[in-house]
Amino acid sequence: MHCIVKRETLLRSLQYVMNVLKGRMAFPVLNNILLEIKNSSLYLISTDLEIEMVSVIYLDSPYEAGVTTTSGRKLFDICRALPEQVKVYLNLQGDKLLICAERSSFLISTIVASDFPNLEDWDCKIECIVQKSSLKKLIESTCFAMASQDVRYCLNGMFFEIADKNICAVATDGHRLALSTILVDEVMPCFSVIVPRKGVVEMLRMLGFVENQVKLQIGNHNICLSIENYILTSKLIDSSYPDYRSVFPDNPNNILKVQREVLLQACMRIAILSNEKFHGVRLSLSINQLKITANNSAYEEAEEIIDVKYQSKAMEIGFNVNYLLDVLSIIKGQDVIFFIQDEFSSVKIEDCKNKSNVYIIMPIKL
Known part of the structure; x- marks a missing residue:
């Protein structure tokens, strides 16, 4: 087994597959990456048993097919330390991998490829082509609302719901919810999966690493993204997602419209004196006026009044200010609209001009 690869090409591929190799793995072989030469290509594969990352390098020089595994960290560090623009020669010699570049040479240990785990083969139920920018926005618009260590394991991930030409992403931690929808060109059957947080x-990260369109494939147990020469496969959470639609306010007839940046800056200032534990702020609504107040255990107080568009009854409602800040930071439009049922029910927030993203925040008692 041998091949010649440009140092920059190899380094970029290693940067991609190395991200899954963090910390000490349960099995030594999981600290390795699999190197396989076949079909005029060098395949680099890493896995932690939940995620598999593949990078393909096309070879334009003579090679010999073969397969082995070696330390991903050592290979990456060696490649990174080599001079720019050199060609790297990889040659398997018994149970060692020889790495040569100009006058440098390294001999590192390997583990036989038969010990390297692969995600099981799976049947693809959904396949479509998605614009990279659309899929990236879909995930960015919702991922902040995922739970991190919730005992309800299904909340520690993102729910993808597919129907006709729509892909809907939902994330919630039980206190807030984010929903975003994009359109694709192909009509797809109804299907839903939960992708874990790490996936x-x-x-x-992959969508920020490369350009072009994405081939999205979904099965009963795995989801796979393919872009250019990079492939990411993640196992899915085998669970049922809660009925997220049930938290939408039933009759939100109190409508608040406000400039997003004005409200964002006001909340950032008020948050300075909010309670260190609960981060609560009180929104007091009256005709065309919003008063935001906060206090803390040191009996310090903050208050700010801003002009808004509001014609319903006067009311007060409390929120975790960090949840408000997250939503106002994600929304990019000039104005946002709040749909409020009462002081105790969930509140729906939307960009006035972009209805594809919906945010729900539960109020808190102050």
């Missing part, structure tokens, strides 16, 4: 994070 979502790696999907987002």
